[in-house]
Amino acid sequence: MGNRYTTVILDRDGVINFDSPDYILAPEQWIPVPGALEAIAHLHRSGIKVALASNQSAVGRGMITRDQFAAIRATMEQAIATAGGALAAQAYCFHAPDDGCDCRKPKPGLINQIMQTLHTPRQQCIMIGDSPRDIEAATRAGIDAALVISGHHAREPLIASVHQIDADIPVFANLEAAIAALFPAA
Numbered sequence: 001m002g003n004r005y006t007t008v009i010l011d012r013d014g015v016i017n018f019d020s021p022d023y024i025l026a027p028e029q030w031i032p033v034p035g036a037l038e039a040i041a042h043l044h045r046s047g048i049k050v051a052l053a054s055n056q057s058a059v060g061r062g063m064i065t066r067d068q069f070a071a072i073r074a075t076m077e078q079a080i081a082t083a084g085g086a087l088a089a090q091a092y093c094f095h096a097p098d099d100g101c102d103c104r105k106p107k108p109g110l111i112n113q114i115m116q117t118l119h120t121p122r123q124q125c126i127m128i129g130d131s132p133r134d135i136e137a138a139t140r141a142g143i144d145a146a147l148v149i150s151g152h153h154a155r156e157p158l159i160a161s162v163h164q165i166d167a168d169i170p171v172f173a174n175l176e177a178a179i180a181a182l183f184p185a186a
């Protein structure tokens with residue numbers, strides 16, 4: 001299954017770092033999920049591009065400034081680099097839900113941006129997210145998807161709603177387990 005993917009698109013909160021229903025509002029709240037940074041580094045060393053597609057409506061809601069967002073992003077980039085990884089592309093939606101944008105997941109805009117930026121055909125992309133809207137965005141963009149349950153969503157309803165979108169979506173405990181299963185030879 002795995003080695004046809006050349007690009008892995010990750011959600012941020014609940015996948016790379018622990019999520020909070022109260023949003024991630026400061027660099028010290030950005031705490032990596034165990035094994036996630038190493039999984040990104042492993043992909044990077046294997047020549048697989050890792051990208052990020054993340055809704056950050058805390059900006060559009062006025063909960064944090066662009067500068068505060070940039071500080072959180074810098075903390076993440078430093079942590080990824082220290083582990084030996086890198087992100088080939090990052091796409092963010094800063095809009096609030098009622099802004100009427102076409103990028104906020106479950107819309108496919110962020111994923112489409114990344115595929116254009118990296119020139120990756122859709123058959124070579126997989127999205128890994130912790131929320132039904134990640135999976136729906138992937139489906140609408142025409143790419144594969146996998147669910148991780150390392151976010152803050154209640155497990156059983158989460159899995160049920162994702163499997164309502166597509167009953168074949170694989171489910172993993174976290175990013176480390178997803179990458180080990182999807183890229184066994186990488």
Ligand SMILES: [Mg+2]
Nearest residue numbers: 011013014130
């Ligand atoms: Mg998330």
